[in-house]
Amino acid sequence: MGEMPSPIIETSIMQNPYDLDSTDAYLRWRDHKLANAITDTSELIVEINDPRALTQAEHAALLERCRRSNMAIYATRTEKPDEEMVRQFGLQFGLESLDANWLAGEQGITRVTVCADDGQRQAYIPYTDRAIKWHTDGYYNPPERQVRGMILHCVHSAGQGGENRLLDHEIAYLMLRDENTDFIRALSAPDAMTIPERTDEYGVARAAQTGPVFSVDPASGRLHMRYTARTRSIVWKQDAATLAAVVALEKLLASDLPHIHGTRLEPGMGLLCNNVLHDRAAFSDIPDSPRLLFRARYHERIAKS
């Protein structure tokens, strides 16, 4: 593997660029980020042969994109994809700790598809054909189970629609910080965002989660983001600074920023990322071949990214 230095490691040796008092470290990190961040979506894509056993060159190409933009898209013609293939692909990037999802299959990898006749899943938007607003995955998870890495592998695409937009959360941070450091201060507050408890027929199925939007992962020193653009089942801290920051972020996500990648995963394509911001367009299925994606969420980031 090439020894390209990570843009973050270079600066974090001295100071944390995400510290609002470390302007020099931030500006160095910012320059490096903007100079390297991918703005041409086709540059994200790497053709690979077998996701279960990447060649050194394939691995290096995917990692290089993740270092620059926290994400890469692979395209493979491999036959018979299954959950085990996704798991083996992830292991090659140090992705090991699958987030246990109560709706996931036994291996902890979820089949995301329309579940018309499953009352439990049907209540959740991912298992419908509806649009999903901008978010990071697992924003409702407790602190010890934050989702830092993710793989989304497309088995069948929709008849129409189902596109994703993707934005490196570090770019979102950078743009907001450039606009007004108060936005970052507000969104880093430990009580910025609360996901209310979820109850079901047995009582409280998931406790309320209060936490920041932006935080620094102590293990890696890297930026982590929890966010959803949903307006239901989320309570923002009701002060002017937080609400202004939320509006600024919404504006950014609705902008034509060149770092926002619009893409549609076709069969054999997949997203490997450090849980970047993403959304999903509504779609309609072909009856005999409904849209199906395998989704794996991990507690760790992509190794060496």
Ligand SMILES: [Fe+2]
């Ligand atoms: Fe998601």
